[in-house]
Amino acid sequence: MKRNGGALMPLLWPTVSVHKITDIKAEQLHAMGIKALILDADDTLSGHGEQVLFPGVETWLASMKASGCAMLIASNNFKERVEPFAKKLGLPFISLSLKPLPVGLLRAVHRLGTKRSETAMVGDQLFTDILGANLIGLRSFLVTPESMEARFGFRRRLEVSIRKKIGYGVLGGKEKLNGK
Numbered sequence: 001m002k003r004n005g006g007a008l009m010p011l012l013w014p015t016v017s018v019h020k021i022t023d024i025k026a027e028q029l030h031a032m033g034i035k036a037l038i039l040d041a042d043d044t045l046s047g048h049g050e051q052v053l054f055p056g057v058e059t060w061l062a063s064m065k066a067s068g069c070a071m072l073i074a075s076n077n078f079k080e081r082v083e084p085f086a087k088k089l090g091l092p093f094i095s096l097s098l099k100p101l102p103v104g105l106l107r108a109v110h111r112l113g114t115k116r117s118e119t120a121m122v123g124d125q126l127f128t129d130i131l132g133a134n135l136i137g138l139r140s141f142l143v144t145p146e147s148m149e150a151r152f153g154f155r156r157r158l159e160v161s162i163r164k165k166i167g168y169g170v171l172g173g174k175e176k177l178n179g180k
C-alpha cells in the first residue's frame with residue numbers, strides 16, 4: 001500500500017493503524033523519531049464521555065511517560081469532560097480543540113515544545129483526529145473505537161468503509177511497527 005493511500009483520500013490516511021492505543025510501543029515511537037503524542041480522549045483513552053480508562057491504558061501512559069514521551073490531551077469535547085480526566089492523568093489538555101481545524105493542534109504542538117515532525121496524533125476518528133494531523137503535517141495513529149459498531153450516523157458508516165481499506169499496520173512503508 002502506498003504512503004497515505006496514494007491518490008485515495010490522502011488526508012484521511014493515518015500513518016499507522018492499530019487496534020488499541022496500548023498497541024503503540026515506545027520503541028516504535030523512538031524508531032519513528034516521535035517525541036510527543038497528542039492524545040484524543042473519547043473512544044481513544046476511554047469510552048465516550050467516561051472518566052474510566054480502557055483496560056491497560058493507565059499502565060501504558062506510565063510506560064510512555066517513563067520513556068520520555070511528552071503527551072497532551074486534545075479533545076473536541078467540553079472542558080467539564082476533559083479537565084477532570086486530564087488532571088487525574090496528570091496531563092496537560094486542550095478542550096474544544098476544534099479538530100480537524102489546525103488551530104487546536106497547532107496550540108498542542110506549541111505547548112509540547114516539539115517540532116511537528118516529532119509529534120504524532122493518536123485518535124479514533126478519521127474526520128477529526130487523522131484529518132487534523134495530516135492538515136498540519138503530523139504523523140498519526142488510528143485506533144479502533146470499541147463502540148464504533150454500536151454507533152450510527154453517516155460519518156461513522158463512511159468511516160467503516162474507509163477503515164476496511166486501511167486495515168491494520170504501518171501504512172507509510174518507511175515506518176517500523178514493533179520492530180518488524
Ligand SMILES: [Mg+2]
Nearest residue numbers: 040042043124
Ligand atoms: Mg475520539
